[in-house]
Amino acid sequence: xxxxxxxxxxxxxALIPTFVVAQAPAERKAGIEVRDYPGNTALAERGEALKLKxxxxxxxxxxxxxxxxxxxxxxxxxxxxxxxxxxxxxxxVVIKQLADIRSGQRYNPTMYPFARKLANPQALADVAAYVxxxxxxxxxxxxxxxxxxxxxxxxKLLYEKECSQCHQPNGEGVADRFYxxxxxxxxxxxxxxxxxxxxxxxxxxxADMVKVARNYNHxxxxxxxxxxxxxxxxxxxxxxxxxxxxxxxxxKG
Ligand code: HEC
Ligand code: HEC
Numbered sequence: 001x002x003x004x005x006x007x008x009x010x011x012x013x014a015l016i017p018t019f020v021v022a023q024a025p026a027e028r029k030a031g032i033e034v035r036d037y038p039g040n041t042a043l044a045e046r047g048e049a050l051k052l053k054x055x056x057x058x059x060x061x062x063x064x065x066x067x068x069x070x071x072x073x074x075x076x077x078x079x080x081x082x083x084x085x086x087x088x089x090x091x092x093v094v095i096k097q098l099a100d101i102r103s104g105q106r107y108n109p110t111m112y113p114f115a116r117k118l119a120n121p122q123a124l125a126d127v128a129a130y131v132x133x134x135x136x137x138x139x140x141x142x143x144x145x146x147x148x149x150x151x152x153x154x155x156k157l158l159y160e161k162e163c164s165q166c167h168q169p170n171g172e173g174v175a176d177r178f179y180x181x182x183x184x185x186x187x188x189x190x191x192x193x194x195x196x197x198x199x200x201x202x203x204x205x206x207a208d209m210v211k212v213a214r215n216y217n218h219x220x221x222x223x224x225x226x227x228x229x230x231x232x233x234x235x236x237x238x239x240x241x242x243x244x245x246x247x248x249x250x251x252k253g
Contacts, residue, residue, distance in 0.1 A: 042096075042103035042204070048121035049095045054129025055122075062127045066114045075134040079141030081188025087134035088184065088243065090175035094128035100204040107203065135245035141186035143226035155227025158220060162212050171231040178206070184244065187229035194221045 064073070067086075071077050075087030086094065100106035101115045108115075118124055143151060160169070167173055171183035182190065196202040198213035198221070216224070232244070 039100075039103065039105050039204070042099040042105050045102065045121055045124065046096055046099040049099065049124040049128070050092060052122050052125040054091060054125035054127075056126070056129050056133055058123075059126035059128070059130030062118065062123055063130050066117045067127065070111070070114075074137055075131055076137040076139070077186065077189070079139065079186055081141055081186040081190075081192060084189045085137060085140055085185055086131050087245075088136035089131055089181050090173060090178075091125070091128035091132040092175050093173065093178055093180045094131050095124050096178050097204075098124050098128070105204045107201075135243050136181070136184035137245050138184070138232060138247065140184050140229060141188055142229050143187045143222070145226075148226060151223045151226040152230050153227075154220075155223035155225070158216070158224050159227050162215070163224065166209070171228060182228045183231045185229065187225050190228050191221060191225040194225060 070083050071086050072083075075085060075089075077083035077085040097106060098115055098118070101108045101111060102118070104112070118127060142148075145151065159167075166177075166179045167182050168179075171181065171185075173179040173181045193202065194213055194216075195218070197205045197210055198216065200210070213221075
């Protein structure tokens, strides 16, 4: 299969007359300078939403109507990693990811139709403001292999070497730079996202993050994810506006 495909490509290249190649005008790259590039739509919407003050109550109503069925009323998502935990995420990050998903730049066919229900940048700001007020659940999915202790210890070293300068030592991210909160996120989701970012499947990723992720093989990403999911950061150590839930409680009391 692979061989025939390669052969096909080689043959069709050989068939293109050289003068065509020589005279072809320099093609403009399909990049951010193109008018309808999805990233431009996302950027414009994100910029507008970030300027607006989110209304937490309006955001709660929208969240309950369009988001809670998957992400749960607590924001906790699914510990199996299929649905991310959102509670306490920086509103800036939520706005960025929503705008990217709505424009198609971050491919998320499951959520896309629901993300499109938000009417305008104000609705994005509202729902993001609400999500940020939810406390970060403590019962996120963890790595449960027999070598968990080893993996977590190895992952800590790697995380502190190349990740914590952006995501911060306690996984709280940086709001105004769109670095997501990772504390309280599910292990399997973290591993999938890092793999997707590394392999170019999450097209909206920060270029520097992609560069860093390329240095790691599967076992190393697994170890880092195991460590990140083990972060159980005291609220006093988080620099976010969010907080960890009190032990035993899922929601802000
Ligand atoms: C049908 C299920 C579903 C619904 C409804 C849904 N989402 Fe999602 N959402 C997902 C899935 C699945 C992902 C992760 C996709 C992936 O793996 O990249 C996701 C990812 C996200 C992310 C990115 C999280 C991160 O850490 O990067 C945000 C933010 C988000 N959703 C917010 C919302 C909001 C706000 C709503 C309501 C307007 C909503 N979602 C409705 C399924 C859903
Ligand atoms: C230059 C800053 C930077 C560095 C270094 C960095 N990241 Fe990120 N990371 C980001 C940004 C920004 C995002 C959000 C993706 C985007 O651009 O939309 C992100 C997203 C992620 C996500 C997805 C989170 C989510 O909620 O969907 C994970 C997981 C992650 N990073 C882990 C790591 C790990 C592990 C390392 C180290 C190997 C690392 N990052 C290094 C900036 C960085």
